[in-house]
Amino acid sequence: MDKKNLINHTISNVVDEEMQTLIKKELDRQRSQLILIASENFTSQEVIKTMGSVMTNKYAEGYPGDRYYEGCAIVDEIEELAINRCNKLFNSNYCNVQPHSGVQANTAVFLSILNCGDKILSMNLRDGGHLSHGHKQNLTGRYFDISTYSVDPETEVIDYENVRKLAKISKPKLIIAGASSYSRIIDYKKFREIADEVGAFLMADIAHVAGLIAGGVHPTSVGIADFTTATTHKTLRGPRGGLIISDKKYSGIINKSVFPGSQGGPLMHVIAAKAVCFKEALDPSFKEYAKKIVDNSKALCNFMKEKGYRIVSGGTDNHLFLVDLTNKGITGYEAAEVLASAGIILNKNVIPYDQLNPNITSGIRIGTPAVTTQGMGIEEMQKIADMIDYVIMHRNNTSAIAEVKNKVKDLVSQFPVYSN
Numbered sequence: 092m093d094k095k096n097l098i099n100h101t102i103s104n105v106v107d108e109e110m111q112t113l114i115k116k117e118l119d120r121q122r123s124q125l126i127l128i129a130s131e132n133f134t135s136q137e138v139i140k141t142m143g144s145v146m147t148n149k150y151a152e153g154y155p156g157d158r159y160y161e162g163c164a165i166v167d168e169i170e171e172l173a174i175n176r177c178n179k180l181f182n183s184n185y186c187n188v189q190p191h192s193g194v195q196a197n198t199a200v201f202l203s204i205l206n207c208g209d210k211i212l213s214m215n216l217r218d219g220g221h222l223s224h225g226h227k228q229n230l231t232g233r234y235f236d237i238s239t240y241s242v243d244p245e246t247e248v249i250d251y252e253n254v255r256k257l258a259k260i261s262k263p264k265l266i267i268a269g270a271s272s273y274s275r276i277i278d279y280k281k282f283r284e285i286a287d288e289v290g291a292f293l294m295a296d297i298a299h300v301a302g303l304i305a306g307g308v309h310p311t312s313v314g315i316a317d318f319t320t321a322t323t324h325k326t327l328r329g330p331r332g333g334l335i336i337s338d339k340k341y342s343g344i345i346n347k348s349v350f351p352g353s354q355g356g357p358l359m360h361v362i363a364a365k366a367v368c369f370k371e372a373l374d375p376s377f378k379e380y381a382k383k384i385v386d387n388s389k390a391l392c393n394f395m396k397e398k399g400y401r402i403v404s405g406g407t408d409n410h411l412f413l414v415d416l417t418n419k420g421i422t423g424y425e426a427a428e429v430l431a432s433a434g435i436i437l438n439k440n441v442i443p444y445d446q447l448n449p450n451i452t453s454g455i456r457i458g459t460p461a462v463t464t465q466g467m468g469i470e471e472m473q474k475i476a477d478m479i480d481y482v483i484m485h486r487n488n489t490s491a492i493a494e495v496k497n498k499v500k501d502l503v504s505q506f507p508v509y510s511n
């Protein structure tokens with residue numbers, strides 16, 4: 092092999108043209124479609140470059156200053172930089188930045204405090220909870236005894252009195268507060284009171300709202316929950332990955348549960364990119380960004396309401412909302428498919444007390460983190476609501492869909508990503 096190819100980690104000497112073509116195609120897709128998936132974002136060029144660096148070559152099992160491999164002096168500095176920045180960002184005294192993903196972070200917390208058969212009380216999946224909080228195929232559903240709380244059938248908001256009642260009945264060892272498709276503020280203090288009343292640990296899974304918490308537009312769980320788990324790639328806008336925050340007193344059990352408990356070597360290239368993401372999130376401009384995400388979400392939600400769409404819980408406090416399509420005579424599955432054909436990318440989603448199965452669903456989930464990163468504002472939210480409604484109302488009209496697809500391209504071309 093040409094020596095140049097070995098040492099050159101930019102892509103000027105392309106060997107795998109097949110792959111480069113696919114990556115280019117995906118870049119074009121991300122640039123030409125409207126990304127309304129609530130869990131996606133456009134991370135910075137610097138984060139991407141850092142992930143694609145030589146840091147991927149290093150084995151570093153263990154923790155800074157205590158590794159199982161030689162040659163770790165620099166990765167130690169990198170991981171410490173990530174840890175210090177994360178603690179500063181979330182105002183914490185301990186964090187672990189090694190979890191490969193949000194689910195890995197959750198798994199490590201479970202491993203650190205639970206035994207097989209222990210009880211967990213978590214949010215019902217159908218009402219916004221996450222697979223890793225007790226789905227029967229997930230490790231949680233297989234090894235723990237799960238009970239779930241639902242949202243109030245009328246208000247579609249978490250009923251804390253009901254959570255308290257259920258906690259008193261099931262006496263869980265762990266209560267989980269956190270969701271993937273819940274559009275309202277989560278009151279961690281109320282969860283704390285309930286956990287204390289029944290002697291349970293409290294874990295806040297802030298995977299979705301981590302960036303909103305970092306940006307000061309959602310109350311924090313840090314200092315309230317025993318454990319906070321997060322992803323770094325959703326509203327936090329960093330590389331794909333996870334992290335755990337807790338009080339220092341749990342550092343021993345958490346570190347052990349991440350490595351060697353549930354992972355091997357840390358992804359040093361991703362940890363380096365997490366450090367870059369934390370620096371970006373510490374910049375005052377990130378607060379502005381977080382605020383704009385919520386402003387856009389509220390605006391888009393209201394424009395949809397004006398067009399006669401029923402919004403689950405009547406509105407939103409965060410970066411996402413759920414639309415119940417029942418009165419429009421279309422399922423979530425059908426709506427997501429037809430919108431995708433017009434270049435509007437979002438996902439079908441179950442709504443509270445959904446009568447349809449999770450592959451069909453009565454709703455769609457709409458989120459604004461990505462379009463806000465692109466620089467879109469209220470004016471664009473109006474255009475997006477118009478287009479979504481137009482596609483749904485003309486779903487059998489191929490020329491109407493083609494017309495919207497062009498409008499989408501026109502709109503996103505005014506807010507280019509990765510263009511320099």
Ligand SMILES: *Cc1c(COP(=O)(O)O)cnc(C)c1O
Pocket residue numbers: 130191192193194195220221223269270271296297298299322332333
């Ligand atoms: C997205 C999400 C996760 C999972 O994160 P992955 O990085 O995909 O493993 C965990 N919990 C909640 C609440 C989420 O929304």
